[in-house]
Amino acid sequence: MQPVYLDHAASSPLRPEARAAVLPFLEGEYGNPSSRHPLGARAAEAIARARETLAQALLVEPRQVTFTSGGTEAANLAVLGLARATRARGRHVLVGATEHSCVRACAAELAREGFEVELVPLDAHGEVDLAAFAARVRPDTALLAQMLVNNETGVIAPLARMAKLARARAASVRIAVDAVQAFGKLDCALCELGADALFLSAHKLGGPKGAGALALAPGVSCTPVLHGGGQEHGLRPGTENVAAIVGFGVAARLAQQQRPQWMTHVRRLRARLLERLTGLPGVRVVESASGAQEPGILALMLPGAPAEVRVHHLAQRGVFVSAGAACQSHARELSPALRAIGLDDESIRCLLRLSVNLSTTLEDIERAAQALLEVSRELERAAS
Amino acid sequence: MSFESVSGAPEAVLVRYGELMLKGANRLDFENTLARNVRLALEPIVPVRLQREHARLLVFPQGRMEAVLQRLQQVFGISSVSPVWGAPCESEAIVECARRVLEDALLAIAPGETRRFRVLSRRADKRFPLGSMELDRLVAARIVQASHPLRIDLDRPELVLGIEVRENRAWLYARREAGPGGLPVGTLGRALCLVSGGIDSPVAAWMAMKRGCEVVFVTFHSPPYIGENAVHKVMDLVRVLGRWQRSARLYVVPFAPVQEALCDAGAESYRTILYRRMMQRIATHIAGLERAGALVTGESLGQVASQTMENLACIEQAAGLPVLRPLICFDKQETIALASRIGTYELSSVQTPDCCSLFLPRHPVLRGSIATCEEIEARLDVDQLVRAALANTQPHNLGHTARLRKVST
Structure with missing residues (x-):
């Protein structure tokens, strides 16, 4: 029996259309996009098409889209590049309290370079406290880095309002948005979010691993992090990963087209799963109190056994989920983002993350619910 | 799907056109061309719904308000655009709506700053019981509070809360962006x-x-x-x-x-x-x-x-x-x-x-x-x-x- 894969927030399987588009560039289409002969020109043309797709979805000009090796590199370019480019106008940086580790690590790097880094304040529900946030913005605030959809809980940040508040208080502030979990689910047009920069990862939306993108709003300057041969308008030198970029373009086009269906389908899946789990003792869902919730990510607190034990038990039954964010598991420390939203260590240890996409069926949800109930009973028996 | 629309975002864009009014018998043709140009210009952004009003066009941007506003500033024939909130043509509802419009406008004002402010209403529907100036006064008196950074100034306002009372609905706005002016492309061949x-x-x-x-x-x-x-x-x-x-x-x-x-x-x-x-x-x-x-x-x-x-x-x-x-x-x-x-x-x-x-x-x-x-x-x-x-x-x-x-x- 096929496993039930409920870890799409970690990585989503390659879409067949993306796979088909990628293959020629792993075979006969091996030209370097910088070469002037037809092989090179075709590679360059393929990248240009992917760039147009992303530009169209994000409502920017194609030349404002820069391809990178993935979400982490795009985040580095956005956070470090924007802050360094605005250094003269301010040294204060605000970073979302629940950012992905790559953004937090970049903020730490900025602190070493002499920037003053503070966190975006949260309210009692673990969501952005707009009034406290507004008070924390200063005239010398150079950068706000905030994720749109949290990767561990699916909570959506009120970005457009944050951007308005920030700009009224810091004229030269740059706003960098992590849209890695948001693309294909919410509208990621930069102008609607009030973003100066926004970054994405291909493999979260059914593209191949090894491609990401940074989009900049008009007139926003960004200092490159890598130095080399001038590719990607000089912002990201190095020969382009043509195959991955082509797959990214196709996946992004489909994700954008399927956005309405995605929302309807995934809401139904979430409702069904929650309905089936009401019988679990002590179960609690970590989600937005105000309804600003991306429904495809479900953070379940199941007291009793550590989440990691549950992950292994579920895997034995063919149900694949995460204990917190998959990228966090290397660190072996508890998620600072979950701490920031007010969870104690015990709660964080027993937090499971289930994430779905359009290909997940109600039957998958049924099997997952069944497995969760069985594992809970089993762990309870073992404990007593 | 925008989750922020829940918190009271504007529902439409009010499009004003200037010179077309002067063109007498050709007006219908000009208006048709403008409506078509607007639709074509917005097509790559979002499939919008258009509503023709007397001397106005309403565009419903389906969540893509900023992109639609920016794009409309590239459509010739448009003199200005405003994001608008709709309310029933009834003074209590208009006051309530005015509060929401202002709440949004105040986001962009830093603490300690003030703005010269006025209400400016127009009645296209003369059946509405209050005169324009009465409505101005009523709304201003009800929404401007001591704590607001707003100071009433009828002659040199920096922030204008506009109200257009139309047949079925009143449209309110606090922001007005200039369009490119000119005439709709195609009307002169x-x-x-x-x-x-x-x-x-x-x-x-x-x-x-x-x-x-x-x-x-x-x-x-x-x-x-x-x-x-x-x-x-x-x-x-x-x-x-x-x-x-x-x-x-x-x-x-x-x-x-x-x-x-x-x-x-x-x-x-x-x-x-x-x-x-x-x-x-x-x-x-x-x-x-x-x-x-x-x-x-x-x-x-x-x-x-x-x-x-x-x-x-x-x-x-x-x-x-x-x-x-x-x-x-x-x-x-x-x-x-x-x-x-x-x-x-x-x-x-x-x-x-x-x-x-x-x-x-x-x-x-x-x-x-x-x-x-x-x-x-x-x-x-x-x-x-x-x-x-x-x-x-x-x-x-x-x-x-x-x-x-x-x-x-």
Whole structure:
């Protein structure tokens, strides 16, 4: 029996259309996009098409889209590049309290370079406290880095309002948005979010691993992090990963087209799963109190056994989920983002993350619910 | 799906158009064209719903408010746009709605700052029981509180809360963005613009669009003397200009054979004028194919040797259609400022050679005579050169959809 894969927030399987588009560039289409002969020109043309797709979805000009090796590199370019480019106008940086580790690590790097880094304040529900946030913005605030959809809980940040508040208080502030979990689910047009920069990862939306993108709003300057041969308008030198970029373009086009269906389908899946789990003792869902919730990510607190034990038990039954964010598991420390939203260590240890996409069926949800109930009973028996 | 719309975002964009009102019997035609242009301009962003009101257009942007506002500022014929909140035509509901509008506007005001403020209402529906000024006073009295950073100032307001009371609904706004003005593209027919990679001709094309012309483009290219990148540059310029109208069509005319023939004919000092006369002839033919009623050029009096009054007369004499020269009395700096605003300056300022820089005369004639031009041309088979150039002309559709062509024919 096929496993039930409920870890799409970690990585989503390659879409067949993306796979088909990628293959020629792993075979006969091996030209370097910088070469002037037809092989090179075709590679360059393929990248240009992917760039147009992303530009169209994000409502920017194609030349404002820069391809990178993935979400982490795009985040580095956005956070470090924007802050360094605005250094003269301010040294204060605000970073979302629940950012992905790559953004937090970049903020730490900025602190070493002499920037003053503070966190975006949260309210009692673990969501952005707009009034406290507004008070924390200063005239010398150079950068706000905030994720749109949290990767561990699916909570959506009120970005457009944050951007308005920030700009009224810091004229030269740059706003960098992590849209890695948001693309294909919410509208990621930069102008609607009030973003100066926004970054994405291909493999979260059914593209191949090894491609990401940074989009900049008009007139926003960004200092490159890598130095080399001038590719990607000089912002990201190095020969382009043509195959991955082509797959990214196709996946992004489909994700954008399927956005309405995605929302309807995934809401139904979430409702069904929650309905089936009401019988679990002590179960609690970590989600937005105000309804600003991306429904495809479900953070379940199941007291009793550590989440990691549950992950292994579920895997034995063919149900694949995460204990917190998959990228966090290397660190072996508890998620600072979950701490920031007010969870104690015990709660964080027993937090499971289930994430779905359009290909997940109600039957998958049924099997997952069944497995969760069985594992809970089993762990309870073992404990007593 | 925008989750922020739950928190009371504006529901529509109110589009105002100015000059169309003056056009009497043609108004319906103008309004139809504007509505169609708006729909086409917004198509790549979001499929919008339009609602026609008396002298207004309402656009429902389905969550993409900022993008729609920005795009509408590139649609000629629009004088201004405002994001609007709707309320039933009833004073209590209007006050309630005004609170929401203000809440949004206040987000952009830093603590400690104040704004001079007033309410300004208009009643299109005279059945509404309160007069405009009464409504102004009522709303202002109910929403402005001591804690607000707003100070009533009727004469010099910085923040205006507008209310338009219409038949079925009142529309409220606090933000008003200027549109590009002008007339809807297409209402004044079609023109063919002779475009190079330079700064001037794209601006000239834009100005013709602004006055209601749909502009088709022609460029002259001289391979193998000039590289393909020169054509790509013109294509990029045409794409940028295409956003201001509903199409982006470019004819690329191979011009080297004409230039070689003119060089062989001698009379070096007349070369540039003669190139231009040939361009007018070829363009006139293409204009015929496109049913364009005029040619547009970026010429400006005295800017270069070929643009003296006498030389312009020599050039124009070869054209079979009226030649519109929107920049004729512009200084270079004025043109550059406009090019920056349109978005063509950055592209135009990349240096690439163009066909006019080939075989340049060392001492170009400043006061050319038509008789001399005709005398030199008599040594050539002008018609044959024109026919050959037309036979090898390549049309390109650079618009984003094939539908554009259908609409314009």
